[in-house]
Amino acid sequence: MNARRKTVIAALSALALALTACGGSGGSTSNSGSSSKAEFNAAMNKVFNASDKKGGTIKYADESAPDSVDPGDTYYGSQWDMIRNWGRSLTMFKVAPGDASNELVGDLADGLGKASDNAKTWTYKLRSGLKYEDGTPITSKDVKYAVERSTAKEVHPDGPAYFDTMLNWPAGWKGAYLSKGMNTDSAITTPDDLTIVFHLKAPFAGFDYLAMTPQTIPVPQAKDTGAKYKEHVISSGPYKFDSYQDAKGYVLVRNDQWDQSTDANRKALPDRIEMSMNVNAEDIDNRIIAGDLDVAVTGVGVTPATQTRVLSDPNLKARADNPTLGRFQYVSINPTVKPFDNIECRKAVMYGMDKTAYQTAYGGEFAGGELASNLMPPVIPGQQKFNMYETPDSKGDEAKAKDALTKCGFPNGFSTNITFRTERPKEKAAAEAFQQSLAKIGIKLTPKGFPRKDYFSTYAGNPPYVVKNNLGLVVNSWGADWNDGFGFLSQIVDSRVIRDTGGSSNTSVRIPEVDKLLDQASVELDKSKREALWVEIDKKVMEQAVIYPGLWAKTLMVRGQNLTNVFVNDQYGMYDYLSLGKP
Amino acid sequence: MIAYIIRRLLAAAGTLFVVSVLTFGIFYMFPRLAGATPETLASRYVGRSATAETVKATANALGFYDPVTVQYWHWAKGIFVGADYNLGTGVEHCPAPCLGYSFISRTPVWPDLLDRFPVTLSLAIGASVLWLAGGLAVGVLSALRRGTVLDRTAMMVALAGVSMPIFWTGLMALSFFSYRWGLFPGGGSYVAFTENPIRWAYALMLPWITLAFLFSAQYARLTRAGMLETMNEDFIRTARAKGLVERDVVVKHGLRAALTPILTIFGLDFGLLIGGAVLTENVFSLNGLGKYAVIGISDQDMPKIMGVTLVAAFFIVLSNLVVDLLYAFVDPRVRLK
Amino acid sequence: MSFLEVKDLRVHFPTDDGLVKSVDGLSFHLDRGKTLGIVGESGSGKSVTSLSIMGLHKAGTARISGEIFLDGQELVGATPDEVRALRGKRMAMIFQDPLSAMHPFYTVGHQIIEAYRVHNQVSKQVARKHAIEMLDRVGIPQPDRRVDAYPHQFSGGMRQRAMIAMALSCDPDLLIADEPTTALDVTVQAQILDLIRDLQREFNSAVIIITHDLGVVAELADDIQVMYAGRAIEYGTAEDIFDRPQHPYTWGLLGSMPRIDQERTERLIPIKGTPPSLINVPSGCAFHPRCNYASLTGGASESEVPELLDIGDGHRVACHLTAEQRRKSWETDIKPKL
Secondary structure: OOHHHHHHHHHHHHHHHHHHHHOOOOOOOOOOOEEOOOOOOOOOOOEEOOOOOOOOEEEEEOOOOOOOOOHHHOOOHHHHHHHHHOOOOOEEEOOOOHHHHHOEEEOOEOOOOEEEOOOOEEEEEEOOOOEOOOOOEOOHHHHHHHHHHHOOOOOOOOOOOHHHHHEOOOOOOOOOOOOOOOOOOOOEEEEEOOEEEEEEOOOOOOHHHHHHOHHHOOOOHHHOOHHHHHHHOOOOOOEEEEEEEOOOEEEEEEOOOOOHHHOOOOOOOOOEEEEEOOOOHHHHHHHHHHOOOOEEOOOOOOOHHHHHHHHHOHHHHOOEEOOEEEEEEEEEEOOOOOOOOOHHHHHHHHHHOOHHHHHHHHOHHHHOEEEOOOOOOOOOOOOOOOOOOOOHHHOOOHHHHHHHHHHOOOOOOOEEEEEEEOOOHHHHHHHHHHHHHHHOOOOEEEEEEEOOOOHHHHHOOOHHHHHHOOOOEEEEEEEOOOOOHHHHHHHHHOHHHOOOOOOOOOOOOOOHHHHHHHHHHHHOOOHHHHHHHHHHHHHHHHHOOOEEEEEEEEOOEEOOOOOEOEOEEOOOOEEOOOOOEOO | OHHHHHHHHHHHHHHHHHHHHHHHHHHHHHHHHOOOOHHHHHHOOOOOOOOHHHHHHHHHHOOOOOOHHHHHHHHHHHHHHOEEEEEOOEEEEEOOOOOOEEOOOOEEHHHHHHHHHHHHHHHHHHHHHHHHHHHHHHHHHHHHOOOOHHHHHHHHHHHHHHHOOHHHHHHHHHHHHHHHOOOOOOOOOOOOOOOOHHHHHHHHHHHHHHHHHHHHHHHHHHHHHHHHHHOOOHHHHHHHHOOOOHHHHHHHHHHHHHHHHHHHHHHHHHHHHHHHOHHHHHHOOOOOHHHHHHHHHHOOOHHHHHHHHHHHHHHHHHHHHHHHHHHHHHOOOOOOO | OOOEEEEEEEEEEEEOOEEEEEEEEEEEEEOOOOEEEEEOOOOOOHHHHHHHHHOOOOOOOOEEEEEEEEOOEEOOOOOHHHHHHHEOOOEEEEOOOHHHHOOOOOOHHHHHHHHHHHHOOOOHHHHHHHHHHHHHHOOOOOHHHHOOOOHHHOOHHHHHHHHHHHHOOOOOOEEEEEOOOOOOOHHHHHHHHHHHHHHHHHHOOEEEEEEOOHHHHHHHOOEEEEEEOOEEEEEEEHHHHHHOOOOHHHHHHHHOOOOOOOOOOOOOOOOOOOOOOOOOOOOOOOOHHHOOOHHHHOOHHHHOOOOOEEOOOOOEEOOOOOHHHHHHHHHHHHHHHO
């Protein structure tokens, strides 16, 4: 694609981002718009093929298997999207296209939480009359139990650890199974059957986001079978499990105990939902295109082979959507590795790298992502786009880079290593792109691959290992647990998450002012003030040149042929699985 | 003959033992060579956000602090008497034969293997019948009409069949025959034989044909080569000299003799297919042993991989044994007296 | 007409290197109850001749012309099916190596039964009985047990006997034995040859023995035909050939044959030179490049193909030397050394 088109697209993207940024603080842009005309991105920011017709079976397929259908044991974005079909958490994101979904509303609870004690205590009131699939009533004790069991990491290893670390658990608390019978009122109290109160160790303004996680989906203690609970999860949502076969699939049918009048967010249109797991990825693409399948549930986008087909065939392109996700592809520049201790050497990387090559390595503008110039992607409310290291066409500026090298004392460049995860060919390609680009200014990079499972615990995320092995650059990637500044930034710019024993995604950011700002923002109850703080943090990190921003990821997805109410839910970066129906 | 069989069975058991030791050793050794510790190994099972305590507890529960011989002994013992694993909510019993317990999916491995075995077996049996029939027929005809257009075309098609990767032919077959023309059910539509034999065969038809295409090409070439060699043997001339019709000469005397090495190879291929139909099962989304191996590998779930490896090894050893015995049965010169 | 009449048989094989003239104008005849020995080096065309009679050349590989009459029925122009019906039934062949000539996977009994049932509509039991009888007839001990044995379980001599049993199971009128004893020990050789002679007397069959070994034909043959480069160069009774050989090639064969009844004083006299190419057959007399007496013919050996001419009493020779020249050479050079 020629330079002019790229500039136009970049300009349009910038414009679009600016518009999004403007509309981010509370006000909602058009989300009630819908259309039935099939065209590219018809399901972005609007509902495609709106309908209220009930009935039919929706067929999903997964090229692998989800981490778990057990609400206490899951971290996959696609699963958080799907689980709302059989589980209601305390709060949830509003079900709507565009940034209207940034708003949290009550689901199991009748509204958002009430903060008290300077945001150290949060109280929720459950709706009345809610029942499980077997008719037993849902109480606040069930929510308490659900949170307790989610901290039992030996049984439920997946799932976030926010509750584990933030709630004020009693001393010696080892989770609901190993510490059975222990009094946990210091962390959670249930004054009555419809009220639940959370007690935190430290104030936290964003607790409503934690209440949104599946770990607050109620679990009846009497029916909890620990690791086996996933074989029959007791539903609190509009659908219940008709069958479940591990690694093979499951079938959901209507839960007649779910009351529509208590639930403004769910339409529950299909009668039946079928999920097949471990289906060949290319086969999934072919079947969706042919109409044999409705949804590719993982939402990672079509396979590279299909991408070319979709983009070049106008009929297929009209069925495609290309959302930008809350996922950030970047490279950590480690100041603990010489000569990156000098900011000018880090700036040399910021100026020297050809960002378009980064984009190509990840699959181009449709399947790879938008060129990023700062940390927060456009879907984060309050995000502002800025560029401190402008280069012509984002291709790098050799002159400025060489200038920076001279300033940091290495006019002819230096050598260091760049790491990537061996199972991720795109990361390898990105590492090689860096190698080629920076070679032009004299920085010699040696790409080093490490296994995914131990990448952060043992290698690139392990500070002593990094220093000892000269890992100057780390190809990195981060997706927020939810689209807000805290969810996005805390794990990648907070210096206190860096442990000497390794394990964190943050390998390079150790800025005291940033830590202070993070603490400030985490207790700031005023939304717009909070959002301004995130932007300040973004700027400070970029000033220090410890992160090279690469891309804000995009995926290319194809809509199923016979579906209604298709729209991309910005919170999950894929189609909303609660709203789909059959024509 | 009985003594021979018994000796071979003992040898087979010995081989399986060696395979299990080697596999266990590899899975034990390699991570440690790459610098892993019991904690980093255990961290695989505890998810993203585990504390150091949880990791240590898991490492202990999984026996990662034990020496390798003890770990192997525990595992091997489990095959005969079952094993118990201590999890948070209680003790998981893994009944005999316990080929391992997957901590990632929280189930013993054996029932999964048992559940998936019929799928792979169905695939192997159907495909092998097709490829034998097809390969032999084409091979014999090509040999008899050596050098003709038929022969050259057949061998070229065979070469193409061997060269085209199954993940391509499979996807193309699905794309055209299943989705575009709707002649066959698509991927992932397996139905057990005991449930509905007609649908079972119908759903497996495309995988059978695709897999058979790949193998029959090989067997056609093998048969052709074997037949060309055999038809030059003296006993063929004798058969003709006796006045036999040419068809009997080709089949009863020629093919009969050429077949034995092909049967050997067939036995081995069949055994390998049981543990190794990975690509086919993946392309057609069949939930068999090959797919299970892939799941195990992508999850780095050692018990699953061990389980499949042992089953695969068992079948290869078994098929070797059967082939040896069959050979003695078929070729009287080999029989031990 | 004789039982077997071969008239001007030519068998040519087109190959990439040229036309191989394996048999190039061969005529002979044979009566029932008589044995003909065909002698010659490898490549002389003796096996090709027998295969032509049996119709065992692969269709399309050989160009056969001439005539072969078996009991009045012409074979060269007959259809393959017609000839096949005769194979095993009226004419049979046994081969040099019985181990490779029999199918290794079937019992000897099965193979004999098969041979019998091709031409006789009988039950398996009847055929089996017949097979046992045949095995007995060829002198195999415990035939009722050996009938279920495999070829590799027999000794060399027994195997050849079994093959003979198989060939004769349908009582053919013509038996062609192609190098039947070459693969056997000397002691066993004699037994086999005796067997063939006994069976011939019993069944009154015509027998052709093909061999390169003159000792074999000395035992068995009534008449002997010496072949060279696809043609008969001498023909006569056994006595004619051994006592009064006429062709220099025959002299060479006799001279190169170790004899047990002579003193071991002289060295064996090999025939100089190598067997001729069948694609570029030497002009004139095919033997002339290797003949010590070609110079005596005044150039005729190089230019004219000698005809097979009768020199008296049915003894024929194809040679340009005059009778006198031959007699002199025989008396002075050859006979003293034999």
